[in-house]
Amino acid sequence: MKVIVTSEGKNLDSKVDQRFGRAKYFMLVDTDTMEYQVIDNEAVSQGGGAGVKAAQITIDSGAKVLLTGNVGPNAYEVLKSGGMDIIVGVNGTIREAIQKFKSGELKSEGGPNVASHHGLQ
Amino acid sequence: MIISVASGKGGTGKTTISTSLALSIEEEPVQFIDCDVEEPNSFIFLKPNNLKKKSATVLVPEIDKNKCTFCGLCQEICEYNALVVLKDNVLVLPELCHSCGGCSLLCPEKAISEVDREVGTIEMGKRNNIEMVYGRLNIGEAMPVPLIKMVKKYIRKNNNVIIDAPPGTSCPVIEAVKDSDYCILVTEPTPFGLNDLKLAVGVMHELNKPFGVIINRHGMGDIGVEEYCREEKIEILMKVPFEKEIAVAYSKGIPLIELYPEYKRKFQNILNMIVNIVEKKANSKIMQER
Numbered sequence: 001m002k003v004i005v006t007s008e009g010k011n012l013d014s015k016v017d018q019r020f021g022r023a024k025y026f027m028l029v030d031t032d033t034m035e036y037q038v039i040d041n042e043a044v045s046q047g048g049g050a051g052v053k054a055a056q057i058t059i060d061s062g063a064k065v066l067l068t069g070n071v072g073p074n075a076y077e078v079l080k081s082g083g084m085d086i087i088v089g090v091n092g093t094i095r096e097a098i099q100k101f102k103s104g105e106l107k108s109e110g111g112p113n114v115a116s117h118h119g120l121q
Numbered sequence: 122m123i124i125s126v127a128s129g130k131g132g133t134g135k136t137t138i139s140t141s142l143a144l145s146i147e148e149e150p151v152q153f154i155d156c157d158v159e160e161p162n163s164f165i166f167l168k169p170n171n172l173k174k175k176s177a178t179v180l181v182p183e184i185d186k187n188k189c190t191f192c193g194l195c196q197e198i199c200e201y202n203a204l205v206v207l208k209d210n211v212l213v214l215p216e217l218c219h220s221c222g223g224c225s226l227l228c229p230e231k232a233i234s235e236v237d238r239e240v241g242t243i244e245m246g247k248r249n250n251i252e253m254v255y256g257r258l259n260i261g262e263a264m265p266v267p268l269i270k271m272v273k274k275y276i277r278k279n280n281n282v283i284i285d286a287p288p289g290t291s292c293p294v295i296e297a298v299k300d301s302d303y304c305i306l307v308t309e310p311t312p313f314g315l316n317d318l319k320l321a322v323g324v325m326h327e328l329n330k331p332f333g334v335i336i337n338r339h340g341m342g343d344i345g346v347e348e349y350c351r352e353e354k355i356e357i358l359m360k361v362p363f364e365k366e367i368a369v370a371y372s373k374g375i376p377l378i379e380l381y382p383e384y385k386r387k388f389q390n391i392l393n394m395i396v397n398i399v400e401k402k403a404n405s406k407i408m409q410e411r
Contacts, residue, residue, distance in 0.1 A: 048201050048202070049201050055205070074214055077214070078207075
């Protein structure tokens, strides 16, 4: 299964980026093989609507599940419309996050967990 | 002539100054334009009669999903990510839209039309010789600039126009003050006041706008603002003392010049001085052109 995780770095020992729209990278991870692909977040430098743009990037990646720290309302709306399962409040390294996800420890949320522009603060 | 009252820091007394300035003008007609659309409060002091309200709208895209082929062109050209094209759906995020109209212009299927979205109201009224126009942005709206532009359309240049600008130094302030002949910066004698005054002065230089400073709550804080103005050769137009009576009157919506009628003369002196400065600038421009 393909899972996408917001990441501060480019390998499995990088930390989960707590920001979604302005995350440094996205890591597209195959949970079965732990093979991964690093996707640059073009949205990071957007003046506005970074969450929306990032949502688009993650949906286009083909992943069905997103693991991240926080998601705001606009990104949430787009992700949901794109059929993405959103799991927020994830921290630690990418490897740990995937392991927790595989063991069923992580549950998806009912809505956005932060207000607009949270990642700019 | 258009005089705007701005500040940098919020809560320094823009409305105190702008309303009393407008009330001290004797010749008609006076227009008072409140561009602080996120919290217009000058009407509390000017108490206009016969208020008229108009809805203020911007254009946002609406997608005809029967015509849309989900080609993604609209999303590609939208600088503000207001459109998201998914496999079989297009999402419009209207609060991100800057109403440029690009998406509807370029859509190859003509599937995008533009529809009105209310962002606030424009309210108008009159009191004696003062005609008031102000905008009120709806709660939750992120962009004041379109509404400020709509409010400013009511300006008639030959009038005596006073603009109450929003605080800060970003787009809303620039939009409010950019067509003014002169700008009054209201500050307070504190490190915060000084810090934001410097930013506001930077804006004035950038816009090449003649300006002067009014120090409100003079007597509190420190002498930093005065030292700065002296060093930078910035005219201090007036000092309003830090006084409980002024604060009490403000809290009741009583303009400064009604509390202390002697301020009328002071404001009129400032106005005369500003007229001279603006005329001098206009004359020197004519001379340069010759």
